[in-house]
Amino acid sequence: EAxxxxxxxxxxxxxxxxxxxxxNPISGHATLYWYQxxxxxxxxxxxxxxxxxxxxxxxxxKDRFSAERLKGVDSTLKIQPAKLEDSAVYLCASSLRLAGxxxxxxxxxxxxxxxx
Amino acid sequence: AQSxxxxxxxVSVSEGALVLLRCNYSSSVPPYLFWYVQYPNQGLxxxxxYTSAATLVKGINGFEAEFKKSExxxxxxxxxxxxxxxxxxxxxxxxxxxxxxLTFGTGxxxxxxx
Numbered sequence: 001e002a003x004x005x006x007x008x009x010x011x012x013x014x015x016x017x018x019x020x021x022x023x024n025p026i027s028g029h030a031t032l033y034w035y036q037x038x039x040x041x042x043x044x045x046x047x048x049x050x051x052x053x054x055x056x057x058x059x060x061x062k063d064r065f066s067a068e069r070l071k072g073v074d075s076t077l078k079i080q081p082a083k084l085e086d087s088a089v090y091l092c093a094s095s096l097r098l099a100g101x102x103x104x105x106x107x108x109x110x111x112x113x114x115x116x
Numbered sequence: 117a118q119s120x121x122x123x124x125x126x127v128s129v130s131e132g133a134l135v136l137l138r139c140n141y142s143s144s145v146p147p148y149l150f151w152y153v154q155y156p157n158q159g160l161x162x163x164x165x166y167t168s169a170a171t172l173v174k175g176i177n178g179f180e181a182e183f184k185k186s187e188x189x190x191x192x193x194x195x196x197x198x199x200x201x202x203x204x205x206x207x208x209x210x211x212x213x214x215x216x217x218l219t220f221g222t223g224x225x226x227x228x229x230x
Contacts, residue, residue: 043220091159098216100214104165
């Protein structure tokens with residue numbers, strides 16, 4: 001079974017530039033998550049999709065971050081314009097469904113963003 | 117709101133020694149609790165989880181954790197450390213009934229010495 005795929009793996013941009021990350025979840029997984037992991041911290045949930053609808057985006061800085069999941073499969077996360085403090089690893093995860101004691105999130109390898 | 121605290125950002129043990137990584141949660145109701153491992157340049161991998169069933173949970177790679185409601189703790193242990201256990205370990209919590217809305221601790225880096 002293929003895991004969660006993310007691209008690119010690394011990205012270096014200058015502040016005020018824009019950047020986009022792509023995520024392909026495990027086939028059949030209805031729920032998709034984007035996390036931000038700043039160096040030395042645990043991952044922080046940015047946005048959660050159920051199929052192509054947003055379930056929770058309360059921690060997404062909406063003035064500069066946007067995300068979409070067209071057709072309920074792949075997802076893109078965009079930052080425009082980027083700030084120095086956006087330097088982090090952006091993790092994508094997917095799970096079969098939204099709830100249930102046996103539900104489990106599977107994580108991709110992440111995209112490491114450096115803003116200079 | 118729930119929060120997760122991991123005591124000790126770095127833990128060093130000798131190969132063959134006991135591994136103990138500490139995790140405490142703060143929540144109005146007992147949450148679901150998880151331990152994840154992250155190897156360099158990789159995503160997170162689930163080690164084990166507590167979902168209101170048995171309080172002693174066994175996971176992969178010989179790890180186990182015990183949920184103690186009275187201490188609001190979910191410490192991770194392994195009887196004998198192996199070099200391959202060197203990694204970053206994250207404790208996380210979610211509202212009961214779902215594995216969504218994970219709140220992570222700040223992580224503990226485990227170093228295993230010969």
